[in-house]
Amino acid sequence: MLTTPRSYPKSWVEWTAIVIAAIIVLTAVFGGLLAPHDPLVIDFRAKLLPPSGTHWMGTDGAGRDVLSRLLTGAQLTLLSTLSVIAVVLVIGCTIGIFSAFVGGWVDNLLMRLADIWLGFPPLILALGFAAAMGASLQAAIWALVFSWWPTYARLSRMITKDILSAKYIAAADTLGVPAWRKVVLYVLPNAFDVLIIQVTLDIAAVMLAISGLSFIGVGAQIPTPEWGAMIADGRDYVRNGWWIVIFPGLAIFFTALSFNIIGDMLRRELDPTSQRRA
Amino acid sequence: MTYILQRIAFSLLSLFVLVLISFLLSHIVPGDPAYVAAGPNAGAEKIAEIRAEMGLDKPVATQFFIYLGDVLRGDFGTSWFTHQPILQDIAQELPPSLELVLVAMVINLVVSLPVGLLTARFNGSRFDDLVRLVSIAGAGLPIFWTAILLQQKVAADWKLFPVAGRLSFEHRRFEGQTGFTLLDSLMQGRLDVFFDALAHLMLPAFALALLFTAVGVRITRTSMISEFKKDYVTLARAKGASEGRVMFRHVFPNGATPALTVFGMQFGWMLGTTVLVEEIFGRPGIGRYAVKAVTQSDIHGVVAVVFVVGLFFLVANLVVDLLLYAINPRKHLEG
Amino acid sequence: MAEQPVIELLELTKSFSSGAFVQNRSFALGPVSITVNSGEVVGILGESGSGKSTVANVIMRLTGFDEGSYHFRGADVRAFTKADSFAFKSKVQIIFQDPYGSLNPRATVGASIREALILHKRHLSRAQMDARVRELLAEVGLGSEDPGRYPHEFSGGQRQRIAIARALAVEPEVLVCDEPLSSLDVSIQAQVLELFKSLIEHRNLTMVFISHDLNVSRLLCDRVYVMHKGKVVEKGIAQEVLTNPQHDYTRQLLEAVY
Amino acid sequence: MMTAPAPEMTTETDPAMTPLLDLSDVTIALRQNDRKMVTGVSLSVMPREVFGIVGESGSGKTLFTRTVFGLHEDTYLAGGTVRFNGRALPLNGYRRAIKKMLGKEIGYIPQDPYSSLNPSMRVGRQLTEALYLSKGYPMRSQKAQDAAVALLAEVGIPEPELAFRQYPDQFSGGMRQRIVIAIALSQDPELMIADEPTTALDAFTQRRIMDLILERSRTRGLAVLLISHNLELLRQSVDRLGVLYGGQLLNVAATADIGAREIHPYTQALFDCVPGRDKRLADIASIPGEPVGAGFGTTGCAFAGRCAFAQDICRSAPLVTNTDRGTGFSACVLGKGARHG
Numbered sequence A: 001m002l003t004t005p006r007s008y009p010k011s012w013v014e015w016t017a018i019v020i021a022a023i024i025v026l027t028a029v030f031g032g033l034l035a036p037h038d039p040l041v042i043d044f045r046a047k048l049l050p051p052s053g054t055h056w057m058g059t060d061g062a063g064r065d066v067l068s069r070l071l072t073g074a075q076l077t078l079l080s081t082l083s084v085i086a087v088v089l090v091i092g093c094t095i096g097i098f099s100a101f102v103g104g105w106v107d108n109l110l111m112r113l114a115d116i117w118l119g120f121p122p123l124i125l126a127l128g129f130a131a132a133m134g135a136s137l138q139a140a141i142w143a144l145v146f147s148w149w150p151t152y153a154r155l156s157r158m159i160t161k162d163i164l165s166a167k168y169i170a171a172a173d174t175l176g177v178p179a180w181r182k183v184v185l186y187v188l189p190n191a192f193d194v195l196i197i198q199v200t201l202d203i204a205a206v207m208l209a210i211s212g213l214s215f216i217g218v219g220a221q222i223p224t225p226e227w228g229a230m231i232a233d234g235r236d237y238v239r240n241g242w243w244i245v246i247f248p249g250l251a252i253f254f255t256a257l258s259f260n261i262i263g264d265m266l267r268r269e270l271d272p273t274s275q276r277r278a
Numbered sequence B: 001m002t003y004i005l006q007r008i009a010f011s012l013l014s015l016f017v018l019v020l021i022s023f024l025l026s027h028i029v030p031g032d033p034a035y036v037a038a039g040p041n042a043g044a045e046k047i048a049e050i051r052a053e054m055g056l057d058k059p060v061a062t063q064f065f066i067y068l069g070d071v072l073r074g075d076f077g078t079s080w081f082t083h084q085p086i087l088q089d090i091a092q093e094l095p096p097s098l099e100l101v102l103v104a105m106v107i108n109l110v111v112s113l114p115v116g117l118l119t120a121r122f123n124g125s126r127f128d129d130l131v132r133l134v135s136i137a138g139a140g141l142p143i144f145w146t147a148i149l150l151q152q153k154v155a156a157d158w159k160l161f162p163v164a165g166r167l168s169f170e171h172r173r174f175e176g177q178t179g180f181t182l183l184d185s186l187m188q189g190r191l192d193v194f195f196d197a198l199a200h201l202m203l204p205a206f207a208l209a210l211l212f213t214a215v216g217v218r219i220t221r222t223s224m225i226s227e228f229k230k231d232y233v234t235l236a237r238a239k240g241a242s243e244g245r246v247m248f249r250h251v252f253p254n255g256a257t258p259a260l261t262v263f264g265m266q267f268g269w270m271l272g273t274t275v276l277v278e279e280i281f282g283r284p285g286i287g288r289y290a291v292k293a294v295t296q297s298d299i300h301g302v303v304a305v306v307f308v309v310g311l312f313f314l315v316a317n318l319v320v321d322l323l324l325y326a327i328n329p330r331k332h333l334e335g
Numbered sequence C: 001m002a003e004q005p006v007i008e009l010l011e012l013t014k015s016f017s018s019g020a021f022v023q024n025r026s027f028a029l030g031p032v033s034i035t036v037n038s039g040e041v042v043g044i045l046g047e048s049g050s051g052k053s054t055v056a057n058v059i060m061r062l063t064g065f066d067e068g069s070y071h072f073r074g075a076d077v078r079a080f081t082k083a084d085s086f087a088f089k090s091k092v093q094i095i096f097q098d099p100y101g102s103l104n105p106r107a108t109v110g111a112s113i114r115e116a117l118i119l120h121k122r123h124l125s126r127a128q129m130d131a132r133v134r135e136l137l138a139e140v141g142l143g144s145e146d147p148g149r150y151p152h153e154f155s156g157g158q159r160q161r162i163a164i165a166r167a168l169a170v171e172p173e174v175l176v177c178d179e180p181l182s183s184l185d186v187s188i189q190a191q192v193l194e195l196f197k198s199l200i201e202h203r204n205l206t207m208v209f210i211s212h213d214l215n216v217s218r219l220l221c222d223r224v225y226v227m228h229k230g231k232v233v234e235k236g237i238a239q240e241v242l243t244n245p246q247h248d249y250t251r252q253l254l255e256a257v258y
Numbered sequence D: 001m002m003t004a005p006a007p008e009m010t011t012e013t014d015p016a017m018t019p020l021l022d023l024s025d026v027t028i029a030l031r032q033n034d035r036k037m038v039t040g041v042s043l044s045v046m047p048r049e050v051f052g053i054v055g056e057s058g059s060g061k062t063l064f065t066r067t068v069f070g071l072h073e074d075t076y077l078a079g080g081t082v083r084f085n086g087r088a089l090p091l092n093g094y095r096r097a098i099k100k101m102l103g104k105e106i107g108y109i110p111q112d113p114y115s116s117l118n119p120s121m122r123v124g125r126q127l128t129e130a131l132y133l134s135k136g137y138p139m140r141s142q143k144a145q146d147a148a149v150a151l152l153a154e155v156g157i158p159e160p161e162l163a164f165r166q167y168p169d170q171f172s173g174g175m176r177q178r179i180v181i182a183i184a185l186s187q188d189p190e191l192m193i194a195d196e197p198t199t200a201l202d203a204f205t206q207r208r209i210m211d212l213i214l215e216r217s218r219t220r221g222l223a224v225l226l227i228s229h230n231l232e233l234l235r236q237s238v239d240r241l242g243v244l245y246g247g248q249l250l251n252v253a254a255t256a257d258i259g260a261r262e263i264h265p266y267t268q269a270l271f272d273c274v275p276g277r278d279k280r281l282a283d284i285a286s287i288p289g290e291p292v293g294a295g296f297g298t299t300g301c302a303f304a305g306r307c308a309f310a311q312d313i314c315r316s317a318p319l320v321t322n323t324d325r326g327t328g329f330s331a332c333v334l335g336k337g338a339r340h341g
Helices: A011-035 A066-102 A104-119 A124-135 A137-164 A167-175 A179-215 A226-238 A242-270 B002-026 B033-038 B043-052 B059-070 B086-123 B124-140 B142-159 B181-187 B191-228 B230-240 B243-277 B286-295 B299-327 B329-334 C050-060 C081-089 C109-120 C124-138 C156-169 C184-201 C214-220 C248-256 D061-068 D094-101 D124-134 D142-154 D161-166 D173-186 D205-220 D233-239 D263-273 D302-304
Strands: C007-014 C029-036 C041-045 C067-072 C092-095 C172-180 C204-211 C223-228 C231-237 D021-030 D036-045 D048-053 D075-084 D087-089 D106-109 D191-194 D221-227 D240-246 D248-254
Touching: A011 C231, A066 A104, A066 A137, A066 A226, A066 A242, A104 A137, A104 B002, A104 B299, A124 A137, A124 A179, A124 B002, A137 A179, A167 A179, A167 C081, A167 C092, A167 C109, A179 A226, A179 A242, A179 B124, A179 D240, A226 A242, A226 B142, A242 B124, A242 B142, B002 B033, B002 B059, B002 B286, B002 B299, B033 B043, B033 B299, B043 B059, B086 B124, B086 B181, B086 B191, B086 B243, B086 B286, B086 B299, B086 C223, B124 B191, B142 B191, B142 B243, B181 B191, B181 D036, B191 B243, B230 B243, B230 D173, B243 B286, B243 B299, B243 B329, B286 B299, C007 C109, C007 C172, C029 C041, C029 C050, C029 C067, C029 C223, C029 C231, C029 D263, C041 C050, C041 C214, C050 C092, C050 C172, C067 C124, C081 C092, C081 C109, C092 C156, C109 C124, C109 C156, C124 C156, C156 C184, C184 C214, C184 D263, C204 C214, C223 C248, C231 C248, C231 D205, C248 D205, D036 D061, D036 D075, D036 D240, D048 D061, D048 D233, D061 D075, D061 D173, D061 D191, D061 D221, D075 D094, D087 D094, D106 D173, D106 D248, D124 D142, D124 D161, D124 D173, D161 D221, D173 D205, D191 D205, D205 D221, D205 D233, D221 D233, D240 D263, D248 D263, D248 D302, D263 D302
Parallel strands: C041 C204, C041 C223, C092 C172, C172 C204, D036 D248, D048 D221, D048 D240, D106 D191, D191 D221
Antiparallel strands: C007 C029, C007 C067, C223 C231, D021 D036, D021 D075, D075 D087, D240 D248
């Protein structure tokens, strides 16, 4: 019933994931500075060069250095992912906690709405939204916010309800603890673990969605070194320039994989009630 | 009975929200909705015509009811790039997509249910660790990237499956009543066409199924683990039941129920995810239609796809829930 | 007795909306009349579903009621102002059954107890509060190191002591105990029972002791009410009711329990 | 209430008899890290005897029972011998060997009747399955059905034919526990294990279910191993009582001896904690300190830290070994509560 943080020995897989995630985060912070070439400069004389000493990951169809684009793109990809999650976290939790506190028909209505919303495939919803807004990375970000908020509303509402039904809240009620104090001292600290797990797992999911949207052309537009857009760009050259497609794909894969492993690890260590409620 | 009515009421409410979302997407867009709806090359006349048609001069509530009426009649407008009623386009594009999703779903279920059950039984073993790692890896693969790689390696290089399309060149004239090639070919006794269609489906279905199977295995596993912990499993073992009997007669029927709800939801999600797969494999379908509509800035086409996918999602969930209710009515009364 | 009762429930009823919205698995109550006089230990006995926990919640004002009246020291609680309600909260405190769920797992034990002081003993300085926290913990038999530790570092019995310390922090007039011993092992149960005994002796506490355990109630309570299906079926001096019951239900219950 | 003409209670069984279940020096360890959770337990359950095991939470009583009867996956039998009807079970492959006896010689009643029946299987089918597994009756045969209905009637289910076709969630907790008992009885075991069978039930149902278990086992001549934390329930129900503390078996006492003669200090202290029917508040004496959990690898007596009589020797000397067959024993090094001495 109770959170008792326990430290489990981490496996080598988990250590690897932590190291990769750390490298990716560092790349996102310093990516542009590390890039050996300008990620946007077109040089048709150097197009479709295979990986070599000067271009570790080769060049693309317009002669741009793939490694430089990958490093610069890390920032773009991770930043857009994190902004989606940050916004959804705030909006979703506000709605969820509010809903749980108010209860009654407001709660019912909001959660029904979230249920319905949550059901719709996020990709297609975001696609519609992005199409309506006009294709751009910013549109893709808002589109994902638009389709992702119910996850957090639902989750935070569920945790808050759980916490509110705990006896320590009843004890707080008998002392007359005001609502804002309950949110800050009781709900948020106890919800933190579950939320951080969800955030970690969603980093992978949101990143995949953003790159997917960019791939079909409603996200980042082609010269932008966003990873999904880079794959879309490389499709035409896949027979004679595999590296253009392979490397951004691997970048997405390893980022998603390492964050998923970390999320899984956090779930094991932090969430003792994996089977909350039958 | 009340459960069925409640469930249907919920579906109707969801449908209403779906219409609302579609309305928001097509009418409340930034800039001039009529301008966006008309497409890039439309003249002023055309825009004015569309403005009148969409009722954009009227109050928002009225616009919504006009839209609601249109949608209920199946009128999504005319696509400016196919010059056909969008409903007709969708009706054409839907069967190949559904075919793809169904095959992917079969792959998903055939893998998820047994693997989920076995990993739950051997929870914490090497085998479980390996499956968990593989499923986490599967969940991290960008579908479109996997699809490209599969196409290039398995189809183009190894020539195990056709590279693209829905049928081979020699079968291009094949036609059937339902539009579902697999079904039509069987009905006409054309096994050659059937296997050809199936071969064309394998790679896209696999690419589509991968992510969902990764999730499916984990959902099934979690659900089965919680069943294995229950006392009725202990009692069954104490009765002298073999592990096989415990697993298949006792745990599986109970653990599959919550998992099936998730698979029902996955059906709709898969249909939405066809946008990432169909175009790569050059298959007709609503996914490719949506991508085309997006690139051609045909907002009504996109919204129609959103609506149809949402609709299928609602129906799939309704069917699964009613099915589960029919199998075991009592389970729903408690929760 | 001329003295005014501390708690007086008169012909009180409470019904629950059927089905989906019942949260605490409570049951329809009443009409019940229960009085608690100053300095008394009053037991409310019954099986699960008898409505005894609902009585606890009504007394604590955690839930409302439909008909009848509830007077606290002669004042109608329905006429309470906001200030009255807040003051009430420092006069009546509760100890719950589950010592694992009744402490905020993310707050130190000291912080949990200090919470009561922050709200109701505002005039105390921070140092005074800390000193008071240590005093309270010492009174329930815990050490001076303990305020900085988290609930999960304690056993069930120790947590129940902490919950008692928190309840006592506001210097309540009435302490409601909702099955405070049921989830503890016998040897720990006896320890907490002894703690209650000493609290009753040393503090002039009025106690409402809600329990299904007839034997514990007979030992601890002055008077008892036996509840069944939301109604009081028998009341009287604890020793008499629980050795020589008059009502069939009480008699059967007494025969059934081990 | 069920009150059958009870045969005379035997507090002391014939020591010459072969014990039905005979454990000697049984040690149980965790599979994960080989930590010893239960050490050196020796006890015997005689035919037709009702034997109780008591322990506070963490004492290892559930772990012990579930491991000995092959129902725990994370533990194994690390040492000692288990004999059933005089036949020793192998230590290697113990779990496989004991599992073969489940549903035949050994029946089991789990704690929580709300989860111990398969929710999606009709009651009748759960019974006929048990009959099929133990006696080979085909599950859909008339024979199996008749036997199942008769069993439901035997455990006091009203309208057994109707109950046969119903799902478990159509029954109250007490009725479900009756069904579980019917399942256990259907297999004609010689030993029935009841693991906290009434903990989840209210006082009335608790009494009725205990009466049913005792009355049925007496009539059918079964031995019962009753695990509980409720001392009064055990004192009133069992012939002999094994007391577990910190993974050690400290005492086996005939219930008739409790309060009549000296027993192990821990058992005595436990009974002094119970607010019994004729006690006054002053009679309650608590045990100081916190219980020691199983698996902490204490040397000497696990109770030494809380025992009023403890001396230095208690913390170092190995416990007295149980060599009795069907009588009593005290593990106390100081000889407290020993039957002969």
